[in-house]
Amino acid sequence: MAHPSLNRKSAIIINAILLFSLALIIIYKLILISEVKITKEIPIENETEVIKKEKIGNINTERIINANNEPQNWLSHGRDYHEQRYSPLNQINLETINKLELEWSLDMGTKRGLEATPIIDNGIMFVSSTWSVVHAVDAKTGKELWVYDPDVPRSWARKVCCDVVNRGVAVWEGQVYFGTIDGRLISLDAKTGKNIWEINTLIDSDKDYTITGAPRVANGKVYIGNGGADMGGVRGYVSAYNTKNGNLEWRFFTVPGDPSLPFEHPELEMASKTWTGQWWTMGGGGTVWNAIVFDPEFNQLYIGTGNGSPWNQQIRSPEGGDNLFLSSIVALNADTGKMNWYYQTTPEERWDYTATQDIILADLNVDGEDRKVLMQAPKNGFFYVLDRKTGELLRANNYVKTNWATHVDLKTGRPVLNPNKDYYEKAIWILPGTYGGHGWQAMSYDPKQKLVFIPTMEIAAVHRVKKTFEETGLYKMLPETVNTGTEFNLFDTVPDMSDGDNIPPITGELIAFDPLTGETRWSVKHKQFWNGGPLTTAGGLVFQGNASGFLEAYNAKNGKLVWSKNVYTGIMAPPVTYMIDEEQYISILAGDGGASNFLGDNFGIWEGQLASIKYGNYGKLLTFKLNGKSKIEALEEKDLSIPEQPIINASLEDIKAGQDIYANYCAICHGSGVHGKTISDLRYMSKETHEYFNEIVLNGMLEENGMKGFSDILNEKNAFEVYSYIVDVATKERSLQQRN
Structure with a gap:
């Protein structure tokens, strides 16, 4: 096989070199094959140490899809793209749970609310705190590796409805992505915490936009929404940015803008026909402030949209209409942002019934047919099961008591309204109230039992049209404050009680809910309504923190309390679990606040019961393992004696x-x-x-x-x-x- 331009001797030498190279390649491939077999015998921590040396936070789509192959990590907001918050780890189980003790604690340096889900990759934890501060922590020791403070202007707090919180970061190919209260999306180097790029995601920084939700990442795009529909002039949208440089890839608006101008995308022309009046002058609402879920099987992005702005539909859309895409689950093409389908949970939204609550993806057998479904328990009290491919409504059972609607008609997909609960006619009380039957707090799933664990709330709301609007027909939206079009002074609002029902006491529960039958298999009652999201594990356990300041574990089959630890700080955030050096850890942020600040201590009814009031609200990152070596510091109760007040001349x-x-x-x-x-x-x-x-x-x-x-x-x-x-x-x- 001589080359035509070479002599015979040169050709022989080259051929020998080629044969030698071929032999080396064959030997190398044999080594690789052998290494695959050897890798199975290498402990997880040694295998991941190799990844750590290559790049910290080297997470990608393939790893998240195959998260069950590395259960020692928590790679995405809900662990993987299904967001079930179910971990295959089982070292901590019903038999060993009594040995679970604190291993380390990190002071987060705040007394404000903590809501984030940490991301853990190969021994490094990435977690966000108040004011959008991000921490990188050694997940084994609790040692802080770096902290990044984006220096959010403190004046922005007036634009925030529900505390200066942040629900988490996303980690992708060596970068950490997060949103800030003032609307920026920032990319950091996962190893050093240095800023790589940042962009302003807001279409109008003068409006009351905020970002509190965690971004999601897939296939080189980072997805982020925003909040602010309880405030003034905000129009909802979700955006996709290039992970490498922050360039905008696409944007989907959830409500139409001024119809005299070109619509940003075709779906809005259809949506505009469901609105009346001059809604665009008030923004319209529909913000995507929490639920964003990527589905690799259909290459879809599911978003949950928020309430109308203002709440009172008489003001924003005087002649009614469904007001698309408020309070909806919308399926978008993840590459282009084009809408594939939508389902509106609450047409004619006027109750602050957001559909922004967490979305879980699962495989269920529905009426004898295997279906790929998504599940959501939005504020309105009904639990929805939808076909992920088509958006077909499969189930809509109420998971808490509801009286604003009698049921959901499965043929039309619409709730059937209770005519006696129309606050346009009179002041009325309804369930669920504006806190919803379920808030932003995570829910989890047990794929073995096919049960969903939901932190539910029963807290009625009294609705009444704003007096000034009732009297004049005029409504002025004020900047940097709540604009709902309803009365907030409950002392001056007496609800109609002619239906004979009494307003129930405020309660909260953790329920094990069957999404197909609508049956609650078991429930645990809490002393307060505002508690944390759960975590389910293969150890047969459901973990949850509560407002009384306890982290607790329940038997997943019957709800029996099997472990409880007083951490002296109220908990809203969900726990996560991971493994290092063959030891399983449970980690959670403790720090109360958020929207519950509005209710305070329930006018004194919960005095002495809320940990945040009883001990103060010292934010901590707490991490437990079997035979943990640390102790939780016991705090003394605060002196709640009200000081003497000055004498003033007030009428x-x-x-x-x-x-x-x-x-x-x-x-x-x-x-x-x-x-x-x-x-x-x-x-x-x-x-x-x-x-x-x-x-x-x-x-x-x-x-x-x-x-x-x-x-x-x-x-x-x-x-x-x-x-x-x-x-x-x-x-x-x-x-x-x-x-x-």
């Missing part, structure tokens, strides 16, 4: 006016009825706070703490009225304390 009219202002502008952070939870309870104001009250409230003296001034909305007279109301409440309750 009953001042106090009543202050009550209304407080309910509309202050309660969302400082608690209804001046009963705060994790943000300052104003009954306990210091002497200095009393002295500088106007400077704080009007001029933003404490803006760097997140308390921006309200001089754009309130004047000095208003500030005095609010102050009068706070002092009046504190004085009366101090007197009651002293008598008791």
Whole structure:
């Protein structure tokens, strides 16, 4: 085989070299084959050590799809793309759970809410905290490796409905992606924490947009939405960005804009026919602030959309209409953003019934046919099972008590409204309330039992049309505050009780729910309504934290409590589990807050029961393993004696006016009825706070703490009225304390 341009001797030499090279290739391939066999005998931690040396956080689509092949890691928000929050790890099980103890704890340096799900890859944990701060931690020891603070302007807190929280990061090919409260998407080097790129995702930074949700990543795209539909002028959308450079790949708007202008994509023309009036001047709402799930089997992205803005449909769409795509589950082509199908859980949305709650993907046999389904328990109280390919509604059973609708018609897919619960006619109470039957807190799934574990809530809402709109037909949306078109002053709103039912007490439960039959197999009652999301494991356990400050484990088959640990801090976040050096760990963020700050301590009913009030709200990252070597620090109970209040010259009219202002502008952070939870309870104001009250409230003296001034909305007279109301409440309750 001589080359035509070479002599015979040269050709022989080259052929010999080629034969030698071929032999080396064959030997190398034999070595590789042998290594595959050897790898099965190498412990997991040695195998992953090789990956760690190559690149930290080297996660990709293939690894997440095959997450069961490396159960020692927690690679994506819900562990894998199915987001079932079910782990195959079983070292911690019903027999060993009594040996579970704290291994390490990390002080998160905050007293605000912690909601994030950590990502763990080969011994490194990536987790977000308040104000969108990101931490990288050695998952075995708790040693902090780096911290990145995006320096969110503290004034942005006024744009936030529900605390300066963040629900997590995504990790992909050596980079960490996360959203910030002020609307940025940032990419960090997973090894060093250095900023690689950042972009502003907001279409209008003057509007009350925020990002609190965790991004998702697949096939070189990072997907992110935003929140703000409870505030003012916000229009919902989800965006896909290039993971390498942050370039915008596509964007899908969830509600149509001004119909006199070209629609951004064809689906909006159809949606616009379901709206009336001038909705676009108010934004419309429909924000994608939590549920974003990638489905590799159909290359679809499922998004859950939020409530209308404002809530009251009479204002945003006066002649009614379904108002697409509010409160909907929408399936998009993950590459292009084109809509494949949609299902609207709550047409004519007017109750703050978001469909932004977590979405789980699963395989179920439905009526004798194997189906690939998605499942969601949105706020409205009905549990939906949909065919992932077509969007066909398969089941819609109520998972909590509902009275706003009697049932969901499976033929039309629409809820059948209860005519006696129309708040356009009168003030009424409904279940679920605006907190929903289920909030953003995660739910988990047991693929063996085919059960979903849901942290449910029963908390009624009293709805009434805003008085000023009722009287004048006019409504003005105010910047950087809640704009719902409904009354927030519950003291001045008496609901119609002619149906004979009594408003039930506020409760929360963890339920084991059959998605096909609608049966609740077992339930665990909690002392409060606002508790954490669960984790299910192959060890036969369901883990959940609660507002009383306990992390607990239940038998997945019957709900029996098998382990409980007082951590002295309320918990909203879900636990995760992972393994290092053949030892299984359970890790969770402890730190209460979020939307529950509005209810505070339920007007004193839960005094002494909420860990965040009883001990303070010291945010921690807690990690447990069998025979853990650390101890949880026991905290002393706080002195809740209300201090003596100053004597002021305020009239009953001042106090009543202050009550209304407080309910509309202050309660969302400082608690209804001046009963705060994790943000300052104003009954306990210091002497200095009393002295500088106007400077704080009007001029933003404490803006760097997140308390921006309200001089754009309130004047000095208003500030005095609010102050009068706070002092009046504190004085009366101090007197009651002293008598008791």
